[in-house]
Amino acid sequence: MAMSFSLPLVKMQALHKSYADGAIQxxxxxxxxxxPGERVVVIGPSGGGxxxxxxVMMGLEKxxxxxxxxxxxxxxxxxxxxxxxVIDMSVRRSIGMVFxxxxxxxxxxxxxxxxxxPCKVRGEAKAKAQDRAQTLLxxxxxxAKAKAYPAQLSGGQKQRVAIARALMLxxxxxxxxxxxxxxxxxxxxxxxxxxxxxxxxxxxxxxVTHDMWFARNIASRVIFCAGGVVVEDGPPEQVLGSPxxxxxxxxxxxxxxxxx
Amino acid sequence: MExxxxxxxxxxxxxxxxxWTTLKLTVICIVLGCALGFAxxxxxxxxxxxxxxxxxxxxxxxxxxxVLVQLFWIFFCLPLMLGVELSNFTSGVVALTLYMGAITSExxxxxxxSIGPEQFDACVxxxxxxxxxxxxxxxxxxxxxxxxxxxxxxxxLFKESALVSAVGMADLMFVGQNISNNTARPVxxxxxxxxxxxxxxxxxxxxVSVIEARILRKLAI
Ligand SMILES: Nc1ncnc2c1ncn2[C@@H]1O[C@H](COP(=O)(O)OP(=O)(O)OP(=O)(O)O)[C@@H](O)[C@H]1O
Ligand SMILES: [Mg+2]
Numbered sequence: 001m002a003m004s005f006s007l008p009l010v011k012m013q014a015l016h017k018s019y020a021d022g023a024i025q026x027x028x029x030x031x032x033x034x035x036p037g038e039r040v041v042v043i044g045p046s047g048g049g050x051x052x053x054x055x056v057m058m059g060l061e062k063x064x065x066x067x068x069x070x071x072x073x074x075x076x077x078x079x080x081x082x083x084x085x086v087i088d089m090s091v092r093r094s095i096g097m098v099f100x101x102x103x104x105x106x107x108x109x110x111x112x113x114x115x116x117x118p119c120k121v122r123g124e125a126k127a128k129a130q131d132r133a134q135t136l137l138x139x140x141x142x143x144a145k146a147k148a149y150p151a152q153l154s155g156g157q158k159q160r161v162a163i164a165r166a167l168m169l170x171x172x173x174x175x176x177x178x179x180x181x182x183x184x185x186x187x188x189x190x191x192x193x194x195x196x197x198x199x200x201x202x203x204x205x206x207x208v209t210h211d212m213w214f215a216r217n218i219a220s221r222v223i224f225c226a227g228g229v230v231v232e233d234g235p236p237e238q239v240l241g242s243p244x245x246x247x248x249x250x251x252x253x254x255x256x257x258x259x260x
Numbered sequence: 261m262e263x264x265x266x267x268x269x270x271x272x273x274x275x276x277x278x279x280w281t282t283l284k285l286t287v288i289c290i291v292l293g294c295a296l297g298f299a300x301x302x303x304x305x306x307x308x309x310x311x312x313x314x315x316x317x318x319x320x321x322x323x324x325x326x327v328l329v330q331l332f333w334i335f336f337c338l339p340l341m342l343g344v345e346l347s348n349f350t351s352g353v354v355a356l357t358l359y360m361g362a363i364t365s366e367x368x369x370x371x372x373x374s375i376g377p378e379q380f381d382a383c384v385x386x387x388x389x390x391x392x393x394x395x396x397x398x399x400x401x402x403x404x405x406x407x408x409x410x411x412x413x414x415x416x417l418f419k420e421s422a423l424v425s426a427v428g429m430a431d432l433m434f435v436g437q438n439i440s441n442n443t444a445r446p447v448x449x450x451x452x453x454x455x456x457x458x459x460x461x462x463x464x465x466x467x468v469s470v471i472e473a474r475i476l477r478k479l480a481i
Binding site: 055058059060089092093095096097099101103104105106107116117120121149151165166169 | 385396400404
């Protein structure tokens, strides 16, 4: 029991990632260990590599070197040959991601958006997937929108649908990349509520956000990332309240100043 | 000069037969040509350089040569090279399908390009295998976005199909030309033939703008 408790859910080791054939170094040695049930909020200046970090975790980007294990299994590693990244697809399937720009399929209605992956990836029966989808939509206050097309929804509704779509695959980890940044201010709350709902059920998650109120409320841990490295890592009260590092302090002061 | 359209009533049956050939040829080549065009459109975005080169060469060749030359080549040279006799109709289908494939591949390529990279991110995040990505995500969006232009492509093909009369295929144009030669009444006959083409093509061109507005609204592009 004690052993499984200490087993990390995610273990990133010396992750390096560059774009444009090494011309743009974005991740310069990231080591993050995440325990099951943790909700890690990643904050940091624009261009610091936060999105890149989540995209690597989702298996959307190749890495230069380093490795990631998930639930004790090897997930991502740089292959023997350079520029080859090995990704374990079965592990990738247990991770879900929601993006800043609602990436719903515009030609499918809400219900079809939710059931496409379960039916096609897991071979789930259509009726059963639709039942689960409807339940999920109702939980998120979208019960009446099952037949609507994405173009007929507000930004907040679209983003809630995107979260529901990811949850249809029963992920063991959810990644959220600035999911409220593109929303009108009055729609931010409804999306954050849904994520807080998930947090209450102990869903492990990594969240990139610029919303410090949300960060404080959702995080069990905050990581300040700048210049491609982890600058500070600790409980939210520490990193957001009384940061140890000078760079963190500067950033927090600036962001709170803007938020007020 | 005096116009007498009544002479045409005698040739109603022949004209109808010609129109039937034109329509059959057009519809078959639309179906085959669009399928070919989609495949070639995909091939042109392939990561494999050989696939890209071959598909581009095909498209550029067929876009860069007159349809009439393509028709003559397939009617007269292809049988010599293959050593088999092709029926007129088969040759016509082959020629116009290749032409249509080249034209629509450009249409599909543009619509494929307009599908943003974030759609592919979503596919990966949902673990959709490549074939599901193509069939359930890429194809329907590409087709929806391409429909207005595809309809114009179809109208063009319908009109271009008149060229097959030059290689002796008995389509509407061929029949019309024959009647006009035999009756020495080119004005009446060719006017009516033009009207038949127009009556079919015009509603289609009008439909393009209506459908375009609807699709744009639905996809919110
Ligand atoms: N596909 C790409 N090709 C080249 N450079 C890229 C690419 N994606 C990101 N970058 C660069 O990598 C750096 C890190 O980008 P990233 O999006 O990870 O930052 P971020 O911390 O998420 O910033 P933001 O807060 O603005 O979202 C930036 O300098 C960016 O310009
Ligand atoms: Mg970002």
